[in-house]
Amino acid sequence: MRRIAIINQRYGKEVNGGSEAYTLQLAEHLQGVYQVEVLTTCALDYSTWSNEYAEGEEEQEGIKVRRFPVKCKRQKLLLKLTGKLITRLGMNYRWLNRIWIQAQGPYVPELLTFLADHQDDYDAFIFVTYLYYPAVFGLELVGKKSVFVPTAHEESYIHFKLMEDVFSYPAAYVFLTEEEKELVSSLFCVDSLPHRVTAMGITPKISGASGNFREKFGISTSYFIYAGRIDVDKGCGELIQYFQQYCQQLPKEQQCTLVLIGKSQMELPQGDWIRYLGFLSEEDKNDGIAQARALFLPSRHESLSISALEAMYLGTPVIVNGASPVLQGHCRRSGGGLSYRDYPSFHQAMEQMEEDAVYEKMQKAGIRYVEENYRWDVVVNQWKELIEEVVDK
Numbered sequence: 001m002r003r004i005a006i007i008n009q010r011y012g013k014e015v016n017g018g019s020e021a022y023t024l025q026l027a028e029h030l031q032g033v034y035q036v037e038v039l040t041t042c043a044l045d046y047s048t049w050s051n052e053y054a055e056g057e058e059e060q061e062g063i064k065v066r067r068f069p070v071k072c073k074r075q076k077l078l079l080k081l082t083g084k085l086i087t088r089l090g091m092n093y094r095w096l097n098r099i100w101i102q103a104q105g106p107y108v109p110e111l112l113t114f115l116a117d118h119q120d121d122y123d124a125f126i127f128v129t130y131l132y133y134p135a136v137f138g139l140e141l142v143g144k145k146s147v148f149v150p151t152a153h154e155e156s157y158i159h160f161k162l163m164e165d166v167f168s169y170p171a172a173y174v175f176l177t178e179e180e181k182e183l184v185s186s187l188f189c190v191d192s193l194p195h196r197v198t199a200m201g202i203t204p205k206i207s208g209a210s211g212n213f214r215e216k217f218g219i220s221t222s223y224f225i226y227a228g229r230i231d232v233d234k235g236c237g238e239l240i241q242y243f244q245q246y247c248q249q250l251p252k253e254q255q256c257t258l259v260l261i262g263k264s265q266m267e268l269p270q271g272d273w274i275r276y277l278g279f280l281s282e283e284d285k286n287d288g289i290a291q292a293r294a295l296f297l298p299s300r301h302e303s304l305s306i307s308a309l310e311a312m313y314l315g316t317p318v319i320v321n322g323a324s325p326v327l328q329g330h331c332r333r334s335g336g337g338l339s340y341r342d343y344p345s346f347h348q349a350m351e352q353m354e355e356d357a358v359y360e361k362m363q364k365a366g367i368r369y370v371e372e373n374y375r376w377d378v379v380v381n382q383w384k385e386l387i388e389e390v391v392d393k
Contacts, residue, residue, distance in 0.1 A: 002123040004034040009106050009132040011040040019129035019151050021306055022200055027063050029376050037064045041106045048073050049106040068111040075103040087156045097162035101136050115141045123391050131157055136166050143169025147390060152184050153301045171390045176304040179325040194389045201376025202309045213287045223257040225292040227285055230264040235298030235321050242346040247273040261285055290314040294353050302326045309374055312336045312366030319349050336366025
């Protein structure tokens with residue numbers, strides 16, 4: 001059985017993050033087809049990279065996980081300084097990009113040493129997400145036998161000069177969406193390399209057994225939900241502003257509620273129209289999404305959006321930021337959601353969500369889209385074909 005190593009900056013069921021959730025599920029579904037190991041750090045929180053997991057080997061769901069210690073926390077001042085030099089003053093030099101990457105972290109040199117010393121012990125390496133130290137410097141070591149899942153989207157970092165080198169190292173690529181493939185192909189010379197456009201399988205999630213989300217949290221109106229990091233950078237400030245403006249125009253008998261789930265990193269307004277519930281259990285979160293009128297995805301920067309696909313599979317339409325090509329693409333291809341770019345289009349989307357015939361059509365279209373495109377058997381077969389291409393080369 002071929003031996004495969006998957007590299008991500010964090011790994012574990014407790015870890016909150018899109019590429020990390022993808023890595024966890026990919027490892028569990030490739031295990032058995034291959035002998036899978038995960039190479040990662042001891043960090044749980046990306047904002048500090050503090051070593052919270054024990055260093056060394058452990059086993060999770062039959063998968064060997066090798067954890068390496070982060071040598072220093074995120075260097076925020078250096079990160080800010082170098083970021084300004086690169087993006088604002090035009091000092092887009094490879095050497096300065098390298099300093100920025102190391103300052104962002106997680107700075108884990110022992111993982112690189114392991115890759116260099118044990119590269120012949122593995123048939124292939126899978127690197128997930130392009131922006132962190134393990135991928136940037138790990139691909140430089142073992143790129144010729146690696147598959148790269150960049151999870152790329154349009155942002156300033158993808159234009160770092162160093163990325164021209166990083167994206168030249170892999171033997172093959174997996175893109176999560178057609179939009180990601182188009183972006184990467186427009187920036188780097190990757191079209192001649194083996195690749196697949198395939199994401200992850202979406203497993204139907206069982207909502208709360210009692211289905212009593214409204215009763216449990218005292219929500220008496222129709223509600224819309226957001227689940228994730230509550231942050232201005234995620235588009236939450238604009239979402240809250242638009243939702244409040246919409247509610248102010250509604251008659252009292254038609255009022256609805258914005259429910260926010262996750263860690264808040266911004267000041268939130270007060271009012272009957274908004275409820276902040278903080279972190280919830282997975283069961284309560286899924287139950288909340290399943291009973292919501294729609295799930296909001298206000299971020300401009302998404303490479304796949306697992307949340308959108310999971311919500312659709314639960315029969316909950318989505319309302320997304322139309323400035324995100326990936327989210328806009330999901331809505332266009334599926335028919336399971338609507339998008340907005342400003343307040344008038346937000347208002348229009350909210351009104352359409354209240355039309356029962358339109359709403360029921362979106363529910364069915366979303367479920368069908370996920371079932372046809374995001375099954376694990378299809379995804380695993382795509383991965384098997386690609387890994388065999390890399391190994392045979």
